[in-house]
Amino acid sequence: MSATTDPAEVPVLGPGQTYATVTDRVTGVILTKKTPKGWLLGFGIAFLFMMLMLFSLTVLFAKGTGIWGLNNTVAWGFAIVNFVWWVGIGHAGTLISAILLLFRQEWRNSINRFAEAMTIFAVANAGLFPIIHTGRPWLAYWLLPYPSLLQLWPQFRSPLLWDVFAISTYVTISLLFWYMGLIPDFATLHDMAYNKAVRRIYGVFALGWRGASRHWAQYNRAALLLAALATPLVVSVHSVVSFDFAVSSVPGWHTTFLPPYFVSGAIFSGFAMVMTLAIPIRKFYHMEDFITDRHLENMAKVMLATGLIVFYAYIMEVFFAWYSGNQYEKFMIYNRMTGPYAPYYWALIFFNGIMPQLLWFKKVRRNIPLLFVISLGVNVGMWLERFIIVVTSLHREYLPSTWAYYAGTFWDWSLYIGTIGFFVALLFLFLRVLPMINMFEMKELVHHLSHRGKEH
Amino acid sequence: MSESVYGLIAKFDSPEAVVEATRSAREAGYRRMEAYTPFPIEELAEILEFKPKIQYLVFLGGLIGAIGGFGLQYYASVISYPLIIGGRPFNSWPAFIIIVFEMTILVAGIVAVFGMLGLSGFPMPYHSVFNAKDFRLVSRDKFFLVIESRDPRFDAQRTRAFLESLNPEEVTEVQP
Numbered sequence: 183m184s185a186t187t188d189p190a191e192v193p194v195l196g197p198g199q200t201y202a203t204v205t206d207r208v209t210g211v212i213l214t215k216k217t218p219k220g221w222l223l224g225f226g227i228a229f230l231f232m233m234l235m236l237f238s239l240t241v242l243f244a245k246g247t248g249i250w251g252l253n254n255t256v257a258w259g260f261a262i263v264n265f266v267w268w269v270g271i272g273h274a275g276t277l278i279s280a281i282l283l284l285f286r287q288e289w290r291n292s293i294n295r296f297a298e299a300m301t302i303f304a305v306a307n308a309g310l311f312p313i314i315h316t317g318r319p320w321l322a323y324w325l326l327p328y329p330s331l332l333q334l335w336p337q338f339r340s341p342l343l344w345d346v347f348a349i350s351t352y353v354t355i356s357l358l359f360w361y362m363g364l365i366p367d368f369a370t371l372h373d374m375a376y377n378k379a380v381r382r383i384y385g386v387f388a389l390g391w392r393g394a395s396r397h398w399a400q401y402n403r404a405a406l407l408l409a410a411l412a413t414p415l416v417v418s419v420h421s422v423v424s425f426d427f428a429v430s431s432v433p434g435w436h437t438t439f440l441p442p443y444f445v446s447g448a449i450f451s452g453f454a455m456v457m458t459l460a461i462p463i464r465k466f467y468h469m470e471d472f473i474t475d476r477h478l479e480n481m482a483k484v485m486l487a488t489g490l491i492v493f494y495a496y497i498m499e500v501f502f503a504w505y506s507g508n509q510y511e512k513f514m515i516y517n518r519m520t521g522p523y524a525p526y527y528w529a530l531i532f533f534n535g536i537m538p539q540l541l542w543f544k545k546v547r548r549n550i551p552l553l554f555v556i557s558l559g560v561n562v563g564m565w566l567e568r569f570i571i572v573v574t575s576l577h578r579e580y581l582p583s584t585w586a587y588y589a590g591t592f593w594d595w596s597l598y599i600g601t602i603g604f605f606v607a608l609l610f611l612f613l614r615v616l617p618m619i620n621m622f623e624m625k626e627l628v629h630h631l632s633h634r635g636k637e638h
Numbered sequence: 639m640s641e642s643v644y645g646l647i648a649k650f651d652s653p654e655a656v657v658e659a660t661r662s663a664r665e666a667g668y669r670r671m672e673a674y675t676p677f678p679i680e681e682l683a684e685i686l687e688f689k690p691k692i693q694y695l696v697f698l699g700g701l702i703g704a705i706g707g708f709g710l711q712y713y714a715s716v717i718s719y720p721l722i723i724g725g726r727p728f729n730s731w732p733a734f735i736i737i738v739f740e741m742t743i744l745v746a747g748i749v750a751v752f753g754m755l756g757l758s759g760f761p762m763p764y765h766s767v768f769n770a771k772d773f774r775l776v777s778r779d780k781f782f783l784v785i786e787s788r789d790p791r792f793d794a795q796r797t798r799a800f801l802e803s804l805n806p807e808e809v810t811e812v813q814p
Binding site: 206327329334336337338339344348350351354355366370372373374385390391392393394396397398399400402403404407408414418623626629 | 653660672673674675676677678679680682683686688689690691692693696700710711714715718719723724726730733734736737739740741743744746747748750751753754755757758760761762763764765767768773774775776777778779
């Protein structure tokens with residue numbers, strides 16, 4: 183592909199694909215006895231890290247949050263950083279499946295399935311952190327409003343409780359959306375499978391789907407409505423997460439632009455994660471015909487756009503601190519840029535602000551290894567961003583006598599890395615047993631493309 | 639004989655063919671019929687004059703979620719355990735909006751999925767059409783049109799001849 187080609191000319195689907203080839207390629211990965219060696223290796227490594235997570239959790243439950251680096255000044259540490267990071271990653275899946283559906287962006291069809299899977303696994307990790315951060319996770323159900331013998335209700339005026347509702351709604355809707363998209367594909371797997379047990383299992387999940395046109399009409403209407411509901415939901419979720427910070431009066435947190443800043447950051451990091459996953463997956467499973475260079479280029483453009491919003495927010499943060507005339511706000515920014523966490527701050531500016539500027543160039547957007555590096559950089563940068571927001575604001579607040587230094591301990595890191603293992607292990611399982619590409623939407627795309635061909 | 643079969647099924651190779659066939663069958667006066675396809679084709683539902691109703695249920699679900707969400711917070715903060723927090727009124731509704739919003743989406747979304755499944759009669763593990771020859775290809779690359787024997791115009795010979803005239807790959811009987 184030469185660098186001067188018009189992006190519209192690069193197809194969203196490789197040549198020669200028919201309804202049958204789409205089905206056979208996607209189901210072929212699942213309905214086979216051969217598990218690729220690379221899969222076993224990758225899953226094995228991820229599984230080890232998942233064990234590290236379970237080990238860290240066991241130690242945490244046995245000894246309490248004292249094993250973390252938290253102290254009286256910095257009471258929000260890795261758990262909150264990781265929570266925000268994981269929720270943010272989840273947002274790209276919903277954005278691709280809901281918002282791009284509403285905008286009738288056909289190129290989303292091949293990436294939406296695993297982006298949605300990624301959402302669910304990321305949000306599962308995200309949900310874990312606030313629960314263990316409470317210190318007594320076995321009492322987590324106290325967060326829910328129910329008529330208890332204690333006679334108390336949760337505090338409905340608190341953003342922390344809004345978070346409980348936002349995240350649990352988000353998990354539920356994402357899961358439903360994902361399952362609904364899978365129903366016709368489960369039917370395909372049921373029909374394609376020759377092993378009786380496999381047939382039965384997929385058959386149960388397919389619920390007896392038979393592709394009747396009346397069912398499709400009902401189904402499409404429901405999908406559209408669900409997309410219309412999920413779109414404001416995804417915007418609300420990270421806004422509510424940002425309220426956890428913005429509603430407090432801590433310097434650096436107490437700003438009105440936090441919700442849009444968080445939402446665009448979430449989409450930014452989510453697309454970076456989709457890219458990080460899509461590039462190796464399409465290579466490993468030879469899915470270049472379905473996840474084409476056009477997809478990667480489009481995702482790069484979304485990353486560039488959201489990255490610019492995020493960079494703008496970084497600049498505005500500095501401006502507001504100066505313009506407010508508030509000495510605490512001014513000190514907060516000064517401390518970020520020159521204090522003990524300055525290397526983190528400048529690294530995040532580099533990864534999230536400077537490096538994505540390369541995406542302005544088509545040559546870079548077409549350079550797959552470079553895209554991979556940039557997306558990895560954004561993943562790191564977005565984690566650093568949350569770390570900077572949480573920690574630098576807290577560790578030197580109003581009273582210098584309360585100032586303290588915070589750093590993650592071994593158990594902070596092991597749990598964080600462990601959740602990445604958990605996430606990757608779930609993804610590997612997903613790739614083995616569920617269709618990674620939405621087959622019926624791909625067939626719809628084949629159909630539409632064949633029509634478009636005839637018109638010209 | 640027409641009582642003993644579920645209907646006649648015609649197999650087609652392309653979406654255009656099944657759309658044409660369905661339109662012809664409709665014009666020929668058949669009503670109790672259904673087209674089966676590997677992916678949604680909007681024209682088919684239009685030809686069969688089927689209008690999805692799920693949106694009314696979803697709206698109702700959203701309404702219930704909103705009222706329920708506000709009711710929950712109002713009951714807890716004003717009736718069950720009134721507690722002055724930060725000098726705010728008991729019914730501090732602006733702070734309740736977000737949970738009302740989330741509950742609206744939650745209930746409407748659940749209704750959208752389960753309502754859609756319910757309206758279409760799922761889960762339905764058995765259906766006569768699964769007995770049709772090659773029907774497992776419906777989820778791969780084949781398109782089917784079934785005319786049920788319950789249709790008043792159904793006649794084993796004439797309906798078969800009619801379906802044969804639509805250029806299908808094959809016409810077979812569907813056992814009930």
